Amino acid sequence: xxxxxxxxxxxDASGGKVQGRTLLQKRAFFVTELIxxxxxxxxxxxxxxxxSPTVEGTTTQLKNxxxxxxxxxxxxxxxxxxxxxxYDYSLTEDGQKLLERLRAxxxxxxxxxxxxxxxxxxxxxxxxxxxAAKAYFLLKKKEGGSMSVAELIKQxxxxxxxxxxxxxxxxxGFLSSVGLATER
Amino acid sequence: xxxxxxxxDPVHGFIYRESHERDLIDTxxxxxxxxxxxxALAHLVYPGATHTRFDHSLGAFHIAGGLAKTLVQSExxxxxxxxxxxxxxxxxxxxxxxxxxxxxxxxxxxxxVEEQESKIHEVITAKIILENAELREHLSDRERQxxxxxxxxxxxxxxxxxxxxxxxxxxxxxxxxxDSYFTGVKYGIYDQDRLRxxxxxxxxxxxxxxxxxxxxxxxxxQFVLAKYYMTTQVYRHRIRLITDCMIERAISLGIEQDxxxxxxxxxxYDGTDEFIQEYLQxxxxxxxxxxxxxKDSLVKDLFDRLRKRHLFKCxxxxxxxxxxxxxxxxxxFAGSKDFYKPLEExxxxxxxxxxxxxxxxxxxxxxxxxxxxxxxxxxxTKTTLFDDESALFKSVDQKIREQHFHIYAxxxxxxxxxxxxxxxxxxxxxxxxxxxxxxxxxxxxxxx
Numbered sequence: 298x299x300x301x302x303x304x305x306x307x308x309d310a311s312g313g314k315v316q317g318r319t320l321l322q323k324r325a326f327f328v329t330e331l332i333x334x335x336x337x338x339x340x341x342x343x344x345x346x347x348x349s350p351t352v353e354g355t356t357t358q359l360k361n362x363x364x365x366x367x368x369x370x371x372x373x374x375x376x377x378x379x380x381x382x383x384y385d386y387s388l389t390e391d392g393q394k395l396l397e398r399l400r401a402x403x404x405x406x407x408x409x410x411x412x413x414x415x416x417x418x419x420x421x422x423x424x425x426x427x428x429a430a431k432a433y434f435l436l437k438k439k440e441g442g443s444m445s446v447a448e449l450i451k452q453x454x455x456x457x458x459x460x461x462x463x464x465x466x467x468x469x470g471f472l473s474s475v476g477l478a479t480e481r
Numbered sequence: 482x483x484x485x486x487x488x489x490d491p492v493h494g495f496i497y498r499e500s501h502e503r504d505l506i507d508t509x510x511x512x513x514x515x516x517x518x519x520x521a522l523a524h525l526v527y528p529g530a531t532h533t534r535f536d537h538s539l540g541a542f543h544i545a546g547g548l549a550k551t552l553v554q555s556e557x558x559x560x561x562x563x564x565x566x567x568x569x570x571x572x573x574x575x576x577x578x579x580x581x582x583x584x585x586x587x588x589x590x591x592x593x594v595e596e597q598e599s600k601i602h603e604v605i606t607a608k609i610i611l612e613n614a615e616l617r618e619h620l621s622d623r624e625r626q627x628x629x630x631x632x633x634x635x636x637x638x639x640x641x642x643x644x645x646x647x648x649x650x651x652x653x654x655x656x657x658x659x660d661s662y663f664t665g666v667k668y669g670i671y672d673q674d675r676l677r678x679x680x681x682x683x684x685x686x687x688x689x690x691x692x693x694x695x696x697x698x699x700x701x702x703q704f705v706l707a708k709y710y711m712t713t714q715v716y717r718h719r720i721r722l723i724t725d726c727m728i729e730r731a732i733s734l735g736i737e738q739d740x741x742x743x744x745x746x747x748x749x750y751d752g753t754d755e756f757i758q759e760y761l762q763x764x765x766x767x768x769x770x771x772x773x774x775x776k777d778s779l780v781k782d783l784f785d786r787l788r789k790r791h792l793f794k795c796x797x798x799x800x801x802x803x804x805x806x807x808x809x810x811x812x813x814f815a816g817s818k819d820f821y822k823p824l825e826e827x828x829x830x831x832x833x834x835x836x837x838x839x840x841x842x843x844x845x846x847x848x849x850x851x852x853x854x855x856x857x858x859x860x861x862t863k864t865t866l867f868d869d870e871s872a873l874f875k876s877v878d879q880k881i882r883e884q885h886f887h888i889y890a891x892x893x894x895x896x897x898x899x900x901x902x903x904x905x906x907x908x909x910x911x912x913x914x915x916x917x918x919x920x921x922x923x924x925x926x927x928x929x
């Protein structure tokens with residue numbers, strides 16, 4: 298599946314719109330992690346956690362082609378390190394028409410299934426998904442992939458990530474719900 | 482006392498290099514870059530654009546040296562950055578980037594996997610740096626490995642790689658200024674001194690990345706605008722696209738239809754030393770001369786045309802707005818290129834062109850390319866990202882990513898401008914219909 302098709306399917310499976318490009322990046326990251334295939338998105342660890350230039354480039358491409366509509370809302374500075382302007386993406390009428398064909402493909406079902414799992418796990422917002430992505434990054438990095446919440450917080454401090462114990466608990470809860478981590 | 486030597490450069494003034502760097506510049510592998518034009522045949526549009534990969538490599542080396550001096554603490558890393566930038570283009574083939582798709586098409590997939598992020602000239606560059614005998618004389622094993630690591634982003638913190646290969650790297654910082662200077666197009670100019678002085682190293686998680694101080698925000702915007710203007714005015718100039726496509730088509734015909742053995746060998750990278758030895762013997766001029774000696778060949782025919790500036794013309798230029806049907810639009814601009822060949826055949830048949838002389842070309846961009854959007858902008862009390870901060874980045878980035886689809890063919894327009902426009906409409910209507918049929922083989926759709 299091409300990145301253009303993947304993103305259209307992801308947005309459709311998300312209810313036809315995604316609020317915020319950080320949310321789009323993180324949701325795409327977790328959906329590809331759950332499926333076990335990156336669809337050419339090539340995520341990198343970045344300033345806000347996992348980031349894919351392909352998601353950014355493909356979103357612009359889909360917008361230029363008239364399949365996505367972008368709107369933005371200013372929120373000022375929420376806190377250091379988080380976006381000040383939210384860009385929302387929704388499928389246009391033409392995007393919906395393209396989806397009619399894509400919905401018939403088996404890949405659509407796979408993307409939808411993984412997206413549903415993310416949404417069912419509390420439909421986290423972009424801040425929660427960002428923290429979950431960071432926690433997931435730390436867990437993957439740790440040999441054996443096992444860490445206590447206290448250890449996670451300590452590790453996060455080492456990376457200068459300011460994450461509260463409550464946030465870490467919610468992140469671990471999300472990772473457990475989608476099956477990317479196990480709570481013991 | 483350091484042994485500094487200087488080179489006078491029209492873009493940067495004096496470029497200083499140390500004696501070990503001079504030794505590298507004097508190698509055959511580096512001197513070969515004098516015979517590779519930076520912009521292939523762009524001099525057919527901009528007569529001044531005869532500058533080479535040699536000038537550019539020295540310019541990028543100069544800029545990287547300045548950035549390293551400002552941003553890098555370690556002397557070893559500063560030295561590596563200068564050396565890596567100096568050598569970053571040694572793997573280019575004749576006509577530089579024009580060679581890339583042909584090399585990709587004909588090279589062994591065991592040594593070059595398309596899914597990998599590296600372009601094939603980067604793979605060849607790495608091979609040359611690691612194994613070329615002359616370079617080995619002047620660089621230690623470790624240094625050569627570290628240079629390759631730095632170029633591919635596998636050495637040290639990200640900001641080191643960002644200086645040699647990233648959205649605001651020394652490569653782009655030089656080529657925008659240099660291409661602007663030599664083409665005479667003034668739009669590529671930005672304040673390089675200010676950009677260098679406002680770039681910062683920023684701690685991001687466990688990494689160090691290249692960032693910019695808020696004081697440099699407008700300089701970075703100027704850089705983005707320079708890139709945009711140079712893209713629209715020079716890199717995507719219609720004649721330049723046509724000449725690049727004609728070179729690519731000529732070489733492909735020489736390999737696939739004329740069956741010229743040496744030409745196929747030149748574009749079939751197999752990972753061997755023998756290939757590299759041979760590859761390094763070639764440049765723009767030698768390739769042109771050799772193909773012009775291939776009697777009765779398709780490759781000669783097209784190079785003859787290029788030499789005489791008897792160029793193909795664009796007979797079809799559309800963008801997404803020409804395709805109201807979403808699936809056809811997606812087929813043309815977001816699908817595979819598999820339909821190019823059948824479309825070329827149909828166009829040739831309908832309008833009586835030689836099929837080999839009809840070229841379908843998508844003016845696209847690489848969606849995976851990292852842009853300036855994620856460059857952290859450092860304020861006194863907070864950090865934001867460039868595309869949140871910049872008022873113009875998003876619209877420029879969107880514009881730069883607009884896609885077009887062209888068809889080039891050897892037409893000669895007879896008559897006045899009115900007749901030419903009429904002919905263009907005729908081509909457009911017919912070709913749109915062909916595309917719609919190819920996109921929707923089951924049923925024909927209404928025309929735009």
